Amino acid sequence: MQVDRQVKVGVLGATGTVGQRFISLLSTHPFFVVAALGASERSAGKPYAKAVNWKQTVPIPAAVRDIVVQPCKPEHFADCAVVFSGLDADVAGDIEAAFRAAELAVFSNAKSYRRDPHVPLIVPLVNPSHLSIVPQQKALHSPPLKKGFIVTNANCSTTGVVIPLAALEKAFGPLESCIITTMQAISGAGYPGVPSLDIFDNVVPYISGEEEKIEWETLKILGGITETDDGAKAFDMHAKHPLRISASCNRVPVVDGHTECVSVRFARRPPPSPQQVREALAAYSPDAYTLGCPSAPRHTIFVHEEPDRPQPRLDRDFQQGAGVSVGRVRQCRVFDIKFVVLSNNVCIGAATSSIINAELAIARGFIQI
Numbered sequence: 448m449q450v451d452r453q454v455k456v457g458v459l460g461a462t463g464t465v466g467q468r469f470i471s472l473l474s475t476h477p478f479f480v481v482a483a484l485g486a487s488e489r490s491a492g493k494p495y496a497k498a499v500n501w502k503q504t505v506p507i508p509a510a511v512r513d514i515v516v517q518p519c520k521p522e523h524f525a526d527c528a529v530v531f532s533g534l535d536a537d538v539a540g541d542i543e544a545a546f547r548a549a550e551l552a553v554f555s556n557a558k559s560y561r562r563d564p565h566v567p568l569i570v571p572l573v574n575p576s577h578l579s580i581v582p583q584q585k586a587l588h589s590p591p592l593k594k595g596f597i598v599t600n601a602n603c604s605t606t607g608v609v610i611p612l613a614a615l616e617k618a619f620g621p622l623e624s625c626i627i628t629t630m631q632a633i634s635g636a637g638y639p640g641v642p643s644l645d646i647f648d649n650v651v652p653y654i655s656g657e658e659e660k661i662e663w664e665t666l667k668i669l670g671g672i673t674e675t676d677d678g679a680k681a682f683d684m685h686a687k688h689p690l691r692i693s694a695s696c697n698r699v700p701v702v703d704g705h706t707e708c709v710s711v712r713f714a715r716r717p718p719p720s721p722q723q724v725r726e727a728l729a730a731y732s733p734d735a736y737t738l739g740c741p742s743a744p745r746h747t748i749f750v751h752e753e754p755d756r757p758q759p760r761l762d763r764d765f766q767q768g769a770g771v772s773v774g775r776v777r778q779c780r781v782f783d784i785k786f787v788v789l790s791n792n793v794c795i796g797a798a799t800s801s802i803i804n805a806e807l808a809i810a811r812g813f814i815q816i
């Protein structure tokens with residue numbers, strides 16, 4: 448894609464874990480330029496460097512240090528064509544709706560609109576075609592919107608697992624069943640997140656709402672879009688080939704990087720061999736890369752041959768956190784194939800996905816710049 452001018456963007460929830468990733472990633476972006484920052488009343492009115500409790504390994508980018516944090520109201524973002532939201536889910540729903548109504552394109556990490564039948568839930572390395580529901584979303588608004596819409600990205604664990612699942616469905620046809628066990632990083636819970644006395648020397652076998660999100664979101668993302676009798680578009684939730692998914696989620700003492708153990712059964716008989724699966728995963732090249740989205744990883748899935756990889760500390764920065772690492776691809780005695788996937792929950796699991804989604808929306812003409 449070729450974008451010759453700068454596109455002004457805002458970040459909502461700019462002081463949070465995901466918001467800080469947005470700021471870091473956008474500081475080197477070829478055409479997005481941060482023009483406005485928003486957070487709660489606790490932070491509003493302060494220069495960003497004073498408002499934020501910066502926890503990144505790189506310094507606060509010079510260009511944003513002195514930007515005064517605003518309340519999350521659209522009038523403070525009038526210069527922006529796009530806003531990225533890393534808002535707390537408790538407040539994201541109303542705020543993001545107000546920004547959409549004010550004709551801004553909103554790319555959200557929050558769960559608030561993921562189940563909305565008119566909002567695409569897009570993992571950019573999997574289902575950018577779901578952007579096609581955006582005109583319907585705009586038309587439903589009263590009065591119909593010209594530019595405003597919401598696109599969400601998925602839960603971080605969902606994102607990590609649907610990328611290899613999509614690669615497998617592309618190569619071998621529909622999956623029939625899938626069992627997922629996660630080992631999720633502490634940063635997934637935001638800052639300060641899980642108390643150290645709960646997570647140090649420990650594993651917590653429960654993350655509220657997470658299993659339901661993985662089981663539901665995966666179907667929306669891997670499913671297609673159909674037309675109903677009245678000509679409207681609707682997500683089919685993988686209905687043509689029912690896919691049964693069961694997830695078990697655990698919090699582990701890792702800072703960044705979600706690890707997931709996955710077992711799958713294919714509809715096709717005989718199923719592919721482990722070697723065919725390895726080759727299909729390594730060859731997966733999504734549209735976001737071929738369209739030239741600058742934040743899309745060149746290599747989406749790295750397939751490890753070593754028996755003890757992937758590992759969060761070693762593999763979470765693969766492709767600057769935008770790719771995923773798969774290893775231990777082997778036969779499963781109960782289903783067909785099992786493997787381990789590692790994804791960076793704050794990069795491709797959050798901020799990077801929103802940024803690629805916005806790049807895709809520009810590349811596909813859903814945002815006029």
Ligand SMILES: NC(=O)C1=CN([C@@H]2O[C@H](COP(=O)(O)OP(=O)(O)OC[C@H]3O[C@@H](n4cnc5c(N)ncnc54)[C@H](OP(=O)(O)O)[C@@H]3O)[C@@H](O)[C@H]2O)C=CC1
Pocket residue numbers: 459460461462463464465466485486487488489490491519532533534535536538539556557558601602603634635636637638792793796797
């Ligand atoms: N962490 C992760 O790995 C992932 C997180 N997500 C989702 O992304 C979103 C952000 O998560 P995370 O960064 O971890 O959360 P944090 O708690 O770290 O940050 C929350 C942000 O929301 C702002 N905020 C809180 N209340 C209000 C309010 N009333 N009005 C305006 N702004 C407000 C905070 O501002 P202030 O500092 O002023 O309080 C802060 O900037 C959540 O919806 C989360 O579920 C999605 C995928 C992965």
Ligand SMILES: N[C@@H](CC(=O)OP(=O)(O)O)C(=O)O
Pocket residue numbers: 536556557558601602603604631632634635636654657660792
């Ligand atoms: N719940 C995830 C992070 C998160 O915020 O997810 P969601 O965006 O689906 O609420 C985790 O703890 O690792």
